[in-house]
Amino acid sequence: MARIISFDSRLAEGRHRPSHQGQIVRHFTPNWFATTMGTGILSIGLAQIPSQPLLFLVGQALWLFNILIFSLCCALYLTRWMFYPHEAAKIFQHPVASMFFGCIPMGLATIINGFLIYGPSHLGGHLTTLIAISLWWFDVALSVVCGLVVPFMMFTRQSHTIETMTAVWLLPIVACEVASVSGGLLLPHIDVSTAELAVMTVSCVLWACSVPLAMSILVILFLRLVLHKLPHVGMAATSWLALGPIGTGALSLFVMSQNAPEVLAANGLGSMATAIAGASFLGGLLLWGYGTWWLAIALMITLRYLKDGIPYNIGWWGYTFPLGVYAVATARLAAIVPLAPLGWMASILVGALALVWIIVALRTLSGIADRSLFVAPCIANDREITASQMDNFSK
Template sequence: MTGMTDLAHPPAAAFGLKPLASLASPREVVRQFTPNWFAATMGTGILALALAQFPAQVPGLHAVAEGLWLFNIGLFGLFTLLYAARWVFFFDGARQIFGHSVMSMFFGCIPMGLATIVNGFLAFGVPHWGPAAVHIAEALWWVDAAMALACGIAVPFMMFTRQSHSIDQMTAVWLLPVVAAEVAAASGGLLAGHLADAHHQLTVLITSYALWACSVPLAMSILVILVLRMAVHKLPPAGMAASSWLALGPIATGALGLLVLGEAAPAIFTANGLSDYGAAARGIGLVGGVLLWGYGFWWAAMAALITGRHLREGLPFNLGWWGYTFPIGVYAVATLKLSTLLPIPAFAVIGAGLVIVLALVWLVVGARTLRGAWRGDLFVAPCLKRAA
């Protein structure tokens, strides 16, 4: 199987201090750049947002969170330039991704990484720039929603028409293009209440509900197949171990989406003459969010056990390790959101613990990624090997 396992075997020449030692030339950074790098912006962005919601008062923590958000903007911009350059200068190689059964899934990382930046404009930008930050967030959100919907439709269509897949080779990366729409939906729930115009609020809210519906039911059906695949064909290889956490992503994001949309709905519906539906939306959001949170707990426990099993057998580093960060982060944020809606202190404690775990994982994965990028090990495009 080609995929993230192709990223796990650094050549011997890479073990020096010379930058990009494993690459034939610096141009290879562009030629080999793939969208799975955007998973780093997902992990960094969700850490910034989670730290900003940490339930305990820690001096300087909000400043650290804001700094991470600003750093993530720069990171997203750099990755966008590199990937755009690949399409300009290495078009024939870049288009090979459409036929690759794993790398094409990572298109979903691009809108999901952008969504964390959009949310950051609301969490960090509004205190500095006021309504201007909301306008920027709104414009970026519509771009993000369009990209997310495109990924959620185009990538599955390519799966159905031009790619080769089998159940025994299936992993949770199938979820990545699908989940992007519900991430945009959760962002829309946060954005809607900041808009000044009541009609615009309603448009964003209803669009967000539709995006949620385009993603969550499909993701749940993929999870059913994933459980069957692991029961029949057992665990994926160690190089794909981080993918076990990806299953937590759509569950946690689905819960967070219901919670934030349900919280925003009553005021927005009332402002648009639809007050009869506000209480129902809030109730569905809370109950649905709790149910999905419980389902997520099962997947988090299972992913932890799978990770422990792989650690005992040896776990090679690759960019797939960023798959540990975003699911843990969004589950932490959903947990902290529940702590603000329910008088149950345990949610705040669990949420705080998850944020600490997320920060530790981010430090480890970030350090390993910097090391691999410096050496050039991580600039590998499996779709080029497949085409060769």
């Protein structure tokens, strides 16, 4: 009995003692790259309102800040693999933490898109395109690896059930379609027609490797919600993740409907241009419409969670990117279809995204200050992880 009391007293003391030096690196996991996704999509979203040049400048500042965040996250995570390789490798066994590998290429994609928006005025068109396309091919490789390796780990090493399943299953899958959007945006900036065709073709394949599979996962997610109801409140933010692949898939098709015809015509495939542009637009419109249902459901679920209170954890960044990419898809649709309500809706969604980003960013800074957010679930059995830290990670 004395030994139990002694351990409990040490644990209680640990709740009020800051983590010792080195814990940040040891417990740094890929879920931190969600901060780059949320910040990056806000920087892109702010550029979608041309009537407000001040917002463009704010978006540019956020893009530069996002490059800094992404670089810092890469440095910390690579350092963890250098100094704690055995513990870092445990992530492949974890059924939740491993899903966040997809956040790395998705975070990089927002930086690539930012180069196309903000880069030319500072670096010139040629250098910007060279940097963007080089980073894009690297992003494609990362996305494909995530889309193959993580599901393979799910099939062979991890333990999953329908009851414990959440929308985080989407994260490694969606990375490919996010890269597909970036590829479509690159097309007008590439001078060589054959290179354009290669990027367009790869982008279409990336879309095909992601969207159909993501839609299949959403079917399973719907079944899981019907049979087992809402996930634990710590996973409340996952209710928004379903909007991610829908918005991204729609955005990719909208971009292709605008940029692919010129590429096809330049490569002797002009007879297909009109059909592909029309099919892409229709597909994007249908996906966007589907997204309105998930947007409404996500709002309803969030209101339901708010009744009991939602504890903060790093997973709150899951509120940002799905909302942001759907906002950008809405803005792109508004640019294609001359309906004023679409533009109003895009502005409202971007405004909501900015508000959510501010709230989540402030809570994150608080968690960074007291180091309560730095906890790696794959080594959660280690005694030095305090109970208060565990409460701050979405299980």
